Amino acid sequence: MSGLAAPGLEAKGLVIDVPGRPDGRAIDLAIAPGQRWGVLGPNGAGKTTLLHTLAGLRPPRVGEVRLDGRALARWRRRALARRLGVVFQERHDDFPATVRETALIGRHPFLSPWRQEGPEDLARADAALARLDLGHLAERELSTLSGGERQRVSLATVLTQAPDIWLADEPTNHLDLHHQVAAMALLAEQADQSRGVIMCLHDLNLAARWCSHLLLLYPDGQACWGPAEAMLTLAALERLYDQPLTRVEVDGAPVFVPVR
Template sequence: MSAHPTLLEADALAVQIGERWICCDLSMRIAAGERLVLLGPNGAGKTTLLHTLAGLREAQRGSVRLLGRALADWPARELACERGVLPQRQPDWFSATVMETALVGRHPHLGRWAWEGPEDMRIATESLTRMGLEKMPERNILALSGGERQRLAIASLLAQQPALYLLDEPLSHLDLHYQMVVLDHFTRLARAGAGVVAVLHDLNLAARFADHVVLLDGHGHMVSGTADTVLRADVLSAAFGHPIRRHVIDGQVAFLLD
């Protein structure tokens, strides 16, 4: 049992898409300082589960609470101050600069008619710097590469400064360097007291990052627990339908396909 306060908790959660169950009877807790990874094959329902944990869709059964309070009981603006969501895709309907987009993350902290002040600019600038975008604040977002746009979305989320981060494929479009930059930064945020829930695809990066794992197999079955108990060769092989071997190299867990 963690000594840190519980940020996110799900009790007897059951999630369904159409006639297909994503998971049944999921109960879990994420405390401040902990990192949870959602794993599973394509189409297993990782995004759907993440959206349910974020309060963006209703569960068929069970409950989700943030800081001990049901998600449905949170006013939208208060909820946005405590939990931030990184969507899988970043649709850009309008032209805007990199800085303007980063500042969107500050909106939950502003009054109804307030404008961004020096402190908001400082936080947004720091967030851009974290993601290596500090030299392009005036760049039009429509001129960004896929990787740059993904890093900007993460920077905007960092500017939001929530207690809980829910990340849907945060490493999408990123090269190896920035994959590690992103994972290392969210690890630092967790060590500073944030909670992180992330959908990942790479088993080796998940092993490097996760404290806890929820593994979906796409057929309604689920395994949930600490990284050590879930990230086992037999469990992963069954979920992904392919033989997987687990090795420990220089103290780091690595997975190879047979």
């Protein structure tokens, strides 16, 4: 890892570009090493658009994203790819590849042109596959896997990359309960190793259990953000989801349940 200097990835006066929606509130936040940010909001609120904007994959309507104080537009793409890792909600793989070959894509930003992966790259990929319970599938064609297995390959690919900042769009998508917990534990582990993590989530209770900070995105473009304990209020969450909720405590952690 490349010694990330605080505050890491920053959104400065950021308004994401959602077609047909007014500007709403500009977002100013910093994803510092060790933090686990969760992005919550209903369908269409702009969670994926925000994540892609933070990754430099689409331009903002207003404002900018900075890494180490420098606008993403000023970074070389290879250098940026070494620092930011993206777990996409869905993968569309057009070329046949094995699970191991797919995980090795995470090493591409670190390889010079025409250089093949070496023993260290292979060891990183195999360790990542083992961490995601995929070692026994290393030689399988990616196209033969289930949706949940493919999602774990996506996580393993970014783990092979070992970026300073993880941007994960629905990292538990398609996963069964056991692997949901394993995926969230992996992201928490990355934060514990002084990496920054921001993830879009649909599961409110996973966010309440695992996130240190939350960003709430409303369909009208409004937003609020801060430490998780300050964001996890019934008033804010019921407005966010247009859904009455009740809050209970389980082992000292909040759990939110719809009341109808």
